[in-house]
Amino acid sequence: MxxxxxxxxxxxxxxxxxxxxxxxxxxxxxxxxxxxxxxxxxxxxxxxQAIPEYVEAIRKASVPLRPDWFGYKVNDPQAREIAAEALRQRVGAAFENEDLFLTNGASSALIIALSAILDPGDEVIFLSPPWFFYESMINFTHGNAIQVKVDPQSFDIDVEAVASAITPRTRAIIVNSPNNPTGKIYPPKTLDRLAEVLTTASEKFGKAIYLISDESYNRLVFDERKFSSPTAHYPNSFLIYSYAKALLTPGQRLGYIAISPTMNERAKLRRAVQLTQYNLYAFPDAVHLHALCEIEPLIFxxxxxxxxxxxxxxxxxxxxxxxxxxxxxxxxxxxxxxxxxxxxxxxxxxxxxxxxxxxxxxxxxxxxxxxxxxxxxxxxxxxxxxxxxxxxxxxxxxxxxxx
Ligand SMILES: Cc1ncc(COP(=O)(O)O)c(C=O)c1O
Structure with missing residues (x-):
């Protein structure tokens, strides 16, 4: 056969x-x-129709001004500075330019984060209902996906259920706020309580449990609410971002992973993220990077x-x-x-x-x-x-x- x-x-x-x-x-x-x-x-x-200023920025950036215009632009310092400065303004934390790695979308950034921290069999908690690909991504990067349901009435994180799901093999939790699909923005009180649980468990088991904060929708906030980045509540965090949401351009692949300035062993993690990014070739297009200064502030x-x-x-x-x-x-x-x-x-x-x-x-x-x-x-x-x-x-x- x-x-x-x-x-x-x-x-x-x-x-x-x-x-x-x-x-x-x-x-x-x-x-x-x-x-x-x-x-x-x-x-x-x-x-x-797309945002006219976006179209114009891409049109301009598509015309080469130098022979290397469409060459490799991995972590181009100027693009990094633009994205990191916007992130510092938005989140209010002291991200350094070198903490931020521009990728071809948030999905690549998620795979980089998982690949950089997981050993085979490590457990990663994801919240349900989830974005479709979290569980597959965890499996793909050799982790064990552990599902924890959010509170069915409020759609808030059930922190006590998270606490019960943590084991000595727990390596990370993925949190997505504002949430796809529930539309929930997790309140600071919940994030503080989650941080307490993660800190206690990290100390108990003698290794960091990472928070992977998928903030792809962090600019899509209604009723003049305040968005509180989960990364501001817990030191060992990765922040994942997609430009596809604020610009409504999912076919244009651009996002980033940022290592929290409060991360333990930050220098080591920077190197791990860099190595993973190179091996996955998870880089954004040159045109996007040339246009970044103009497209970063735009929102539909x-x-x-x-x-x-x-x-x-x-x-x-x-x-x-x-x-x-x-x-x-x-x-x-x-x-x-x-x-x-x-x-x-x-x-x-x-x-x-x-x-x-x-x-x-x-x-x-x-x-x-x-x-x-x-x-x-x-x-x-x-x-x-x-x-x-x-x-x-x-x-x-x-x-x-x-x-
Ligand atoms: C919660 C969430 N995370 C990540 C992504 C992937 O974003 P990107 O298209 O930048 O890879 C999406 C896209 O739908 C999403 O909804």
């Missing part, structure tokens, strides 16, 4: 993200994506996103859906009126409204609605959401809105 053409380990390593990847590639949505007829709420990709119209959140959340609540108002990021997370979220998503899809069934993100009984759809799609979808819920409840009910 012929051996399988693919690695046997793939099934195990990537099994956690398989439902999402299959949805992306094999679902009905996959065959309709890009069609003008559909209302597309599935993933955070743009459905309106957050007020418009907030208006869209408000309009859609209000309409769905009036129609009888239960949902919490997200504090940041760009997702709405209504409960489905029936337990089977896949079936409910199919009912919407039959009328050209596409959302992500919650089961795919470990949240059965919910739908994830991505607010990067445009306003016209939102308007067109509302009667479909209404008729779908009515077909199960028969009449409108107005539940109490939760904060």
């Amino acid at each position: 012929m051996e399988s053409a693919i690695s046997q380990k793939l099934g195990g390593v990537f099994s956690a993200s398989k439902p999402f990847v299959e949805f992306l590639t094999q679902s009905k949505w996959a065959s309709r994506m890009g069609s003008a007829d559909i209302c597309d709420f599935v993933v955070g990709t743009p459905h309106e 119209d957050l007020d418009r996103l907030q208006r869209r959140r408000d309009l859609m959340a209000k309409a769905l609540l009036e129609q009888g859906y239960e949902l919490q108002i997200p504090e940041g990021a760009w997702y709405l997370l209504p409960k489905t009126p029936i337990p089977d979220d896949v079936e409910f998503a199919e009912i919407l899809a039959a009328q050209d409204v596409y959302v992500l069934p919650g089961s795919i993100i470990e949240l059965p009984g919910y739908l994830r609605i991505c607010l990067t759809a445009n306003d016209e799609m939102v308007q067109r979808s509302l009667p479909v959401f209404e008729s779908a819920i009515k077909s199960f409840t028969g009449k409108k009910t107005v539940p109490l809105a939760t904060a």
Whole structure:
């Protein structure tokens, strides 16, 4: 018998993200994506024109001024200074330029962080519902992924559950705030309590437990809330950032990993991150780095996103859906009126409204609605959401809105 053409380990390593990847590639949505007829709420990709200043910056940076214009730009000092200065302003901590490593997106930055600190079998805690790829990334970097559920009512971190999940093999926890998919911004009190738990456990087991803070959405904060970086609460932290969220440019790969200035053995970790980055070739494009000075401060119209959140959340609540108002990021997370979220998503899809069934993100009984759809799609979808819920409840009910 012929051996399988693919690695046997793939099934195990990537099994956690398989439902999402299959949805992306094999679902009905996959065959309709890009069609003008559909209302597309599935993933955070743009459905309106890019920020003009972004387009202009990229256009300018695409014209070579020197022979080495498109050459390797690994950790270009000028680009590092621009990104690190913006980070210092935003987070208020004394990151040095050499703490920051620009990468081709937050996902590469996450893999670098995990690769730099994990030995085979080390445990990494991730919070559920998670971003799709955390578990696969932990497995891929030879760690053991340990799932801890957030509080189901508030979506806050269940710090006591985290404490119970820590073992002598725990090496890191991934925290994502503002959160995809819940929209939760973890409050300073929770982060302080988490820091206490991590510090106590690190001391008990005689080795640092790292906090990997995925802050890809840290500029997408609503209602003039304050975002508190988890890295400001705990010394042994990595900060992960993506430019794709504030700019709404996920096809343009740019992000970074920054080592907290309070990190123990910071110099050693800088070298580990650098070595890992080179081995993964996880570098950003030269054009992006030439444009960084102009694109760093840009952000798409957050007020418009907030208006869209408000309009859609209000309409769905009036129609009888239960949902919490997200504090940041760009997702709405209504409960489905029936337990089977896949079936409910199919009912919407039959009328050209596409959302992500919650089961795919470990949240059965919910739908994830991505607010990067445009306003016209939102308007067109509302009667479909209404008729779908009515077909199960028969009449409108107005539940109490939760904060
Ligand atoms: C929470 C979270 N982290 C990381 C990423 C990956 O970001 P990037 O596209 O920069 O790799 C995403 C993208 O959707 C995300 O939602």
